[in-house]
Amino acid sequence: MVRVSEIAQRLKGEVIGAPDIEIRGVNGFELAEPDELTFAEKDYLSRLGETRAACVIVPKEFKGPSSKTLVKVANPKEAFLAVIYFFYKPEKYLPGIDPRAVIGQRVKLGENVTVSPCAVIGDDAQIGDRTVIEAGAVVGKRVKVGSDTIIYANVTLYHDVRIGNRVTIHSGTVIGSDGFGFVEKDSIQIKVPQTGTVVIEDDVEIGSNVSVDRATFGATVIGKGTKLDNIIQIAHNCQIGKNVLIAGQSGMAGGAIIEDNVVIAAQVGIKDHVRIGKRAVIGAKSAVKDDVPPGVTYIGIPAKDARIVAKEWAILSRLAKKRDKGK
Amino acid sequence: MVRVSEIAQRLKGEVIGAPDIEIRGVNGFELAEPDELTFAEKDYLSRLGETRAACVIVPKEFKGPSSKTLVKVANPKEAFLAVIYFFYKPEKYLPGIDPRAVIGQRVKLGENVTVSPCAVIGDDAQIGDRTVIEAGAVVGKRVKVGSDTIIYANVTLYHDVRIGNRVTIHSGTVIGSDGFGFVEKDSIQIKVPQTGTVVIEDDVEIGSNVSVDRATFGATVIGKGTKLDNIIQIAHNCQIGKNVLIAGQSGMAGGAIIEDNVVIAAQVGIKDHVRIGKRAVIGAKSAVKDDVPPGVTYIGIPAKDARIVAKEWAILSRLAKKRDKGK
Amino acid sequence: MVRVSEIAQRLKGEVIGAPDIEIRGVNGFELAEPDELTFAEKDYLSRLGETRAACVIVPKEFKGPSSKTLVKVANPKEAFLAVIYFFYKPEKYLPGIDPRAVIGQRVKLGENVTVSPCAVIGDDAQIGDRTVIEAGAVVGKRVKVGSDTIIYANVTLYHDVRIGNRVTIHSGTVIGSDGFGFVEKDSIQIKVPQTGTVVIEDDVEIGSNVSVDRATFGATVIGKGTKLDNIIQIAHNCQIGKNVLIAGQSGMAGGAIIEDNVVIAAQVGIKDHVRIGKRAVIGAKSAVKDDVPPGVTYIGIPAKDARIVAKEWAILSRLAKKRDKGK
Numbered sequence: 001m002v003r004v005s006e007i008a009q010r011l012k013g014e015v016i017g018a019p020d021i022e023i024r025g026v027n028g029f030e031l032a033e034p035d036e037l038t039f040a041e042k043d044y045l046s047r048l049g050e051t052r053a054a055c056v057i058v059p060k061e062f063k064g065p066s067s068k069t070l071v072k073v074a075n076p077k078e079a080f081l082a083v084i085y086f087f088y089k090p091e092k093y094l095p096g097i098d099p100r101a102v103i104g105q106r107v108k109l110g111e112n113v114t115v116s117p118c119a120v121i122g123d124d125a126q127i128g129d130r131t132v133i134e135a136g137a138v139v140g141k142r143v144k145v146g147s148d149t150i151i152y153a154n155v156t157l158y159h160d161v162r163i164g165n166r167v168t169i170h171s172g173t174v175i176g177s178d179g180f181g182f183v184e185k186d187s188i189q190i191k192v193p194q195t196g197t198v199v200i201e202d203d204v205e206i207g208s209n210v211s212v213d214r215a216t217f218g219a220t221v222i223g224k225g226t227k228l229d230n231i232i233q234i235a236h237n238c239q240i241g242k243n244v245l246i247a248g249q250s251g252m253a254g255g256a257i258i259e260d261n262v263v264i265a266a267q268v269g270i271k272d273h274v275r276i277g278k279r280a281v282i283g284a285k286s287a288v289k290d291d292v293p294p295g296v297t298y299i300g301i302p303a304k305d306a307r308i309v310a311k312e313w314a315i316l317s318r319l320a321k322k323r324d325k326g327k
Numbered sequence: 328m329v330r331v332s333e334i335a336q337r338l339k340g341e342v343i344g345a346p347d348i349e350i351r352g353v354n355g356f357e358l359a360e361p362d363e364l365t366f367a368e369k370d371y372l373s374r375l376g377e378t379r380a381a382c383v384i385v386p387k388e389f390k391g392p393s394s395k396t397l398v399k400v401a402n403p404k405e406a407f408l409a410v411i412y413f414f415y416k417p418e419k420y421l422p423g424i425d426p427r428a429v430i431g432q433r434v435k436l437g438e439n440v441t442v443s444p445c446a447v448i449g450d451d452a453q454i455g456d457r458t459v460i461e462a463g464a465v466v467g468k469r470v471k472v473g474s475d476t477i478i479y480a481n482v483t484l485y486h487d488v489r490i491g492n493r494v495t496i497h498s499g500t501v502i503g504s505d506g507f508g509f510v511e512k513d514s515i516q517i518k519v520p521q522t523g524t525v526v527i528e529d530d531v532e533i534g535s536n537v538s539v540d541r542a543t544f545g546a547t548v549i550g551k552g553t554k555l556d557n558i559i560q561i562a563h564n565c566q567i568g569k570n571v572l573i574a575g576q577s578g579m580a581g582g583a584i585i586e587d588n589v590v591i592a593a594q595v596g597i598k599d600h601v602r603i604g605k606r607a608v609i610g611a612k613s614a615v616k617d618d619v620p621p622g623v624t625y626i627g628i629p630a631k632d633a634r635i636v637a638k639e640w641a642i643l644s645r646l647a648k649k650r651d652k653g654k
Numbered sequence: 655m656v657r658v659s660e661i662a663q664r665l666k667g668e669v670i671g672a673p674d675i676e677i678r679g680v681n682g683f684e685l686a687e688p689d690e691l692t693f694a695e696k697d698y699l700s701r702l703g704e705t706r707a708a709c710v711i712v713p714k715e716f717k718g719p720s721s722k723t724l725v726k727v728a729n730p731k732e733a734f735l736a737v738i739y740f741f742y743k744p745e746k747y748l749p750g751i752d753p754r755a756v757i758g759q760r761v762k763l764g765e766n767v768t769v770s771p772c773a774v775i776g777d778d779a780q781i782g783d784r785t786v787i788e789a790g791a792v793v794g795k796r797v798k799v800g801s802d803t804i805i806y807a808n809v810t811l812y813h814d815v816r817i818g819n820r821v822t823i824h825s826g827t828v829i830g831s832d833g834f835g836f837v838e839k840d841s842i843q844i845k846v847p848q849t850g851t852v853v854i855e856d857d858v859e860i861g862s863n864v865s866v867d868r869a870t871f872g873a874t875v876i877g878k879g880t881k882l883d884n885i886i887q888i889a890h891n892c893q894i895g896k897n898v899l900i901a902g903q904s905g906m907a908g909g910a911i912i913e914d915n916v917v918i919a920a921q922v923g924i925k926d927h928v929r930i931g932k933r934a935v936i937g938a939k940s941a942v943k944d945d946v947p948p949g950v951t952y953i954g955i956p957a958k959d960a961r962i963v964a965k966e967w968a969i970l971s972r973l974a975k976k977r978d979k980g981k
Contacts, residue, residue, distance in 0.1 A: 027544040028582075031564070077510055081519060088522045091468075091486060100429055102754055102771040102789070117429040118445050118463070118772050120789040120807075135429070135447040135465045136481070136772070138789045138807035138825075141745075152504070153447075153465035153483045154790070156807045156825035156862075159745060170504040171465075171483035172536065174862040177806070177824040180883040180901065183731055187897055187915055189881050191859065192735060195742040205518065208483075208501040208538040209558075209826065211862040211884035211902075217681040227516050229507040230538035230560050231578070231863075233884050233902040233920075237685070243514055247507065248538075248560040249578045249596070251885070251903045253920060255682075261514060266560075266580060267596045267614070269903070269921045269939050285596055285614040285628055287921070287939040301628065301939055301955065302967075311974040313629075320638040354871040355909075358891070404837055408846060415849045418795075418813060427756055444756040445772050445790070462756070462774040462792045463808070479831070480774075480792035480810045497831040498792075498810035499863065532845065535810075535828040535865040536885075554843050556834040557865035557887050558905070570841055574834065575865075575887040576905045576923070588841055593887075593907060594923045594941070612923050612941040612955055628955065640956075647965040 002086055004055050007037070008071045010086070011079045014060070017069030021054050025087050026080065029053075037071075039080040057083070093132045101133075110147060128165065140176065146202065158214065164202035170230070172209040175200065179213040179220075179236025179254065192216060194236060201225075207232070207248070216254075223260070235272070247284070259294070329413055331382050334364070335398045337413070338406045341387070344396030348381050352414050353407065356380075366407040384410070420459045428460075437474060455492065467503065473529065485541060491529035497557070499536040502527065506540040506547075506563025506581065519543060521563060528552075534559070534575070543581075550587070562599070574611070586621070656740055658709050661691065662725045664740070665733045668714070671723030675708050679741050680734065683707075691725075693734040711737070747786045755787075764801060782819065794830065800856065812868060818856035818878070826863040829854065833867040833874075833890025833908060846870060848890060855879075861886070861902070870908075877914070889926070901938070913948070 005019035024035040032038040032053035039057035040048060048056060048066045057079050060072040073079040095112035097103065102120040110129035115121065121139045128147030133139060136154040143157050146165035151157070155169050158176030169175070181192035196215025200206070200222045207230035212220060215237045222234070223242040233251035234240070240252075241260035250264050253272035258264070262276050265284035276282065276292045283299030283306060292298050297306040332346035351362040359365040359380035366384035367375060375383060375393045384406050387399040400406040422439035424430065429447040437456035442448065448466045455474030460466060464478045467486035472478065476494040484490065485503030496502070508519035523542025527533070527549045534557035541547060542564045549561070550569040560578035561567070567579075568587035577591050580599035585591070589603050592611035603609065603619045610626030610633060619625050624633040659673035678689040686692040686707035693711035694702060702710060702720045711733050714726040727733040749766035751757065756774040764783035769775065775793045782801030787793060790808040797811050800819035805811070809823050812830030823829070835846035850869025854860070854876045861884035868874060869891045876888070877896040887905035888894070894906075895914035904918050907926035912918070916930050919938035930936065930946045937953030937960060946952050954963040 025544070028564075030582075031545055078512065081510060081517065084520055084522065088520050090520065117447050118465075118790070120771050136445070136463055136483075136790055136808070138772075140807075152485075153467075154463070154481055154501075154808055156790075158806075158825070168505075171485070171501040172499055172538070172826055172863065174808075174825040174884075177862040177884065178822075178859075180861060180881070182881055182899065183735060185732065188879055189897055189899060190735065193738050193742050193744065195738065205505075207507060207540075208504040209499065209536050209863050209885075211826070213861075213884065217679070218685055225515055227507070227509055229562075230501075230504065230540065231536075231558060231885060235883075235902065237682075243516055245509065245516060248562065248580070249576070249903070251920060253902070255684075266578060267594075267921075271938070284598070284616075289938075308971075308974060312970050315973050316639050316643065316970065317635075319642050320635060352871070355891075357909075358872055405839065408837060408844065411847055411849065415847050417847065444774050445792075463772070463790055463810075479812075480794075481790070481808055481828075495832075498812070498828040499826055499865070532832075534834060534867075535831040536826065536863050552842055554834070554836055556889075557828075557831065557867065558863075558885060570843055572836065572843065575889065575907070576903070593905060594921075611925070611943075643966050643970065644962075646969050647962060 004037075004069055004071065007055075007083060007086065011057075011071060011073050011082065013057070013071040013073040013079065015069065015071055016066075017055075019069075021069055023055060026083055027053065037083060039076040041076050095130070104141070116153070122159065134171075152208075158198075161198040161200070161214070163200045164204065164224070166203050167200055168205040169200075170206060170208040170210075173206055173212075174210070175206075175212045176214045177211060179216050181216050181236065181254075196220070196236070198222075201242075204228075210234070229266070241278075331364075331396055331398065334382075334410060334413065338384075338398060338400050338409065340384070340398040340400040340406065342396065342398055343393075344382075346396075348396055350382060353410055354380070364410060366403040368403050422457070431468070443480075449486065461498075479535075485525075488525040488527070488541070490527045491531065491551070493530050494527055495532040496527075497533060497535040497537075500533055500539075501537070502533075502539045503541045504538060506543050508543050508563065508581075523547070523563070525549075528569075531555075537561070556593070568605075658691075658723055658725065661709075661737060661740065665711075665725060665727050665736065667711070667725040667727040667733065669723065669725055670720075671709075673723075675723055677709060680738055681707065691737060693730040695730050749784070758795070770807070776813065788825075806862075812852075815852040815854070815868070817854045818858065820857050821854055822859040823854075824860060824862040824864075824884070827860055827866075828864070829860075829866045830868045831865060833870050835870050835890065835908075850874070850890070852876075855896075858882075864888070883920070895932075 001022040004021045008015045023037045027036045037055045038053040055069045057076045093114040097115045098117045100117040101115040104123035108126040114132040116135040119133045119137045122141035125143045131149045134153040140159035145163040149167040152171040156174045161176040178194040182189040199219045201224040203225045206228045210232045212234040213236045222240045226244040229248040235254040237255040240258045246264045247266035250268040252270035255273045256270045257275040259278040261279045264282045267285045269287045271289040277294030280292045281297040286303040287301040288303040299306045300309040328349040335342045350364045354363045364382045365380040382396045384403045420441040424442045425444045427444040428442040431450035435453040441459040443462040446460045446464045449468035452470045458476045461480040463481040472490045473492035479498040483501045488503040505521040509516040526546045528551040530552045533555045537559045539561040540563040549567045553571040556575040562581040564582040567585045573591045574593040577595040579597035582600045583597045584602040586605040588606045591609045594612045596614045598616040604621030607619045608624040613630040614628040615630040626633045627636040655676040658675045662669045681690045691709045692707040709723045711730045747768040751769045752771045754771040755769040758777035762780040768786040770789040773787045773791045776795035779797045785803045788807040794813035799817040803821040806825040810828045815830040832848040836843040853873045855878040857879045860882045864886045866888040867890045876894045880898040883902040889908040891909040894912045900918045901920035904922040906924035909927045910924045911929040913932040915933045918936045921939045923941045925943040931948030934946045935951040940957040941955040942957045951960040953960045
């Protein structure tokens with residue numbers, strides 16, 4: 001339990017209301033219990049009565065009356081993120097190589113590495129300082145993993161892939177499986193060897209059950225700071241920029257190029273070799289078959305500028321209604 | 328081989344035809360071989376000649392003539408399910424902890440638990456009576472698994488998740504990976520710690536390669552008796568009710584609420600925080616972005632009442648044909 | 655480094671230009687570096703100046719001038735595939751059973767089998783000559799795997815499934831999990847036991863994180879020479895023919911029949927019991943709910959003949975534009 005006055009002090013915020021209330025934890029606006037703290041911005045400020053939280057972090061310019069105890073700060077969302085760590089202690093890993101882990105020949109392990117039971121590290125692999133390889137994860141031959149990275153249980157890293165620093169890869173994810181490349185000859189599919197690799201840059205997070213294929217030649221790349229949700233397909237030779245967000249069950253075909261700061265919603269498909277420009281946004285369930293200019297929002301199957309799609313959907317709806325009345 | 332007369336006796340049914348035929352097994356209407364038994368209801372009753380099965384279970388009120396040997400019962404589907412077990416013996420697991428399994432410290436194992444080779448159970452976990460943990464499965468620290476549950480090979484349960492009684496989780500599935508929560512600050516994505524957990528209630532079955540994320544706060548919940556197919560994404564804080572059916576490759580975004588007895592077909596996407604009312608049905612490949620009232624059928628992208636969508640599809644089709652003729 | 659003259663000699667091709675150039679590797683038209691070789695056919699022949707590759711394989715009838723060194727051959731794509739192997743040596747596996755692998759009772763291992771650490775092979779399984787079972791893979795009881803097959807790390811093969819010769823199965827893939835079969839009784843879902851198996855024929859390749867369910871009765875079949883990409887769902891009793899191509903994140907529901915040489919693009923859904931005729935092509939993101947005749951191309955939600963869909967999309971687009979002008 002932490003007192004509101006103490007929280008306000010650490011946030012350099014101002015308390016309006018009861019500074020002595022004790023807070024058990026933090027939670028979202030709709031989910032918070034009476035002894036929890038939440039935050040509110042914009043529209044939520046007019047609905048403060050709807051949260052059960054006793055205490056709400058609000059912007060310092062907020063004037064409205066409230067039955068809640070308020071903590072006024074410059075940036076409520078950021079302050080809220082900071083408060084989480086007053087209550088939440090991330091899992092600590094004890095450094096050390098479990099005797100039931102399998103370490104190949106000529107493996108280079110950094111300082112304070114953790115390798116859990118039944119993890120398997122292939123010959124000539126390199127693991128950076130303080131990196132964690134969880135139970136059942138398989139690290140292929142000659143793989144390089146940076147420092148402060150966590151490879152969760154049952155992840156598979158194929159041979160020769162490169163993983164940066166401060167990377168998180170969740171369970172069931174596969175990095176470096178063969179790209180889907182075949183050439184038809186007399187009705188038989190002949191495999192094109194996938195001779196390339198995968199490069200995951202620093203500060204990337206990849207969710208669970210994701211598949212990232214190695215390049216046919218060269219490397220499939222996931223840029224610094226990019227975050228992938230679960231069950232995503234990244235085909236061979238995709239080039240994903242920095243600080244990109246990709247939501248669950250989306251997929252991109254071979255050689256697609258996603259520039260920096262793009263946001264891709266869930267269940268989107270991107271055609272091979274298409275380029276998505278910087279800061280573009282792709283709506284959920286879209287199928288992108290042409291290049292997308294920077295900064296715009298595309299949606300639909302096939303995806304078009306969201307303003308055009310809205311018109312098409314409206315017309316179809318109107319026609320259907322008109323016909324109804326005509327009857 | 329089992330005689331039809333014996334099957335009829337065990338089902339308390341009436342044989343019409345040859346009671347001495349011997350049956351080798353059971354199968355679906357279209358798939359059955361001449362020495363197998365199947366069942367028929369409704370439309371299938373007028374097509375009895377189309378199955379190759381020698382013997383068909385039919386409703387007791389069925390009057391039609393047939394060249395097949397029939398077994399008349401009150402509820403043919405239920406009787407058929409019972410007959411399966413005359414021929415099918417489920418896999419038995421020998422209780423015991425394989426010496427090549429890895430059991431952490433202070434783990435509490437119930438009676439007659441099975442733990443297979445290379446399964447890893449973390450410190451302070453609890454496993455209920457008669458539960459099976461198959462090869463390569465990883466059970467995190469402090470996880471609680473109930474009784475009579477089966478965790479198949481290469482499943483990953485992250486720390487602190489709770490799994491009920493009589494639960495089945497198929498291979499490659501990940502329970503408790505981090506929710507996809509980031510806050511943008513100066514074009515960089517900052518991780519929101521996922522401090523909650525996952526609760527899987529009794530009698531749930533989850534298919535293979537499914538991802539169920541832990542909650543940001545509180546718990547992602549899958550309710551009693553709910554069944555999930557393969558490759559499904561359940562995001563952080565989803566609340567799934569009881570006896571829900573979700574087909575393959577569907578996904579629901581953060582905080583979606585699926586009420587009891589909802590049926591979701593394959594490749595559906597549900598937007599974050601949307602609520603699907605009791606007994607609603609969502610058609611395949613739909614994108615649900617608004618709340619769905621109880622009991623209705625929604626379909627489409629975006630999903631609407633199925634009767635409206637049928638009209639829109641018909642109009643588009645008619646316009647395309649009209650234009651063709653105009654040429 | 656390999657000289658162009660040597661490459662031409664091995665391909666029985668003709669050099670136009672500088673035969674003494676040394677080549678470091680091969681790459682795609684757009685990706686090649688100046689010391690790499692690529693190939694060009696059709697449209698690409700008019701754009702030879704756009705690749706940075708020093709040397710390009712072209713058809714022998716190509717007449718155009720070029721600043722590149724050319725190697726003329728009968729079939730450039732095939733020649734290119736051959737050249738890959740001048741530079742690329744596939745990973746070799748040392749035969750042998752790692753002492754940290756787990757081999758059940760009465761397992762029959764062929765000659766020169768490789769079993770890596772923490773792989774688990776169940777009782778009564780059979781593994782053919784020269785087959786590789788990688789780290790963390792789990793092979794169930796009574797499974798039969800053919801010769802020259804590779805089962806990558808963390809694959810799960812459930813009991814009794816049959817895998818052919820020269821098959822490749824990538825990491826995270828699950829073969830033989832239970833089909834999704836339930837019967838509702840008093841609002842409760844009762845499981846239909848999945849008593850069948852899976853048969854993967856010779857020369858099949860399956861990507862990563864794929865789920866192939868066992869049949870309710872009989873077998874789910876993937877035919878000889880068929881290639882599956884990543885994150886694909888094959889439900890119980892699907893019958894997939896020979897030399898079929900299925901791209902990433904597609905799924906087929908129970909009992910779907912895919913005939914020989916069909917091509918299914920990415921993120922497609924196929925309804926249960928639908929039949930796709932020989933050599934049909936299904937466009938990306940389609941939802942197929944009716945049978946597809948042989949040889950045609952279907953696309954859309956629901957999928958129809960691609961020529962009809964193109965008209966519908968055009969009309970909708972035209973109506974939206976007309977309305978705009980009307981304003």
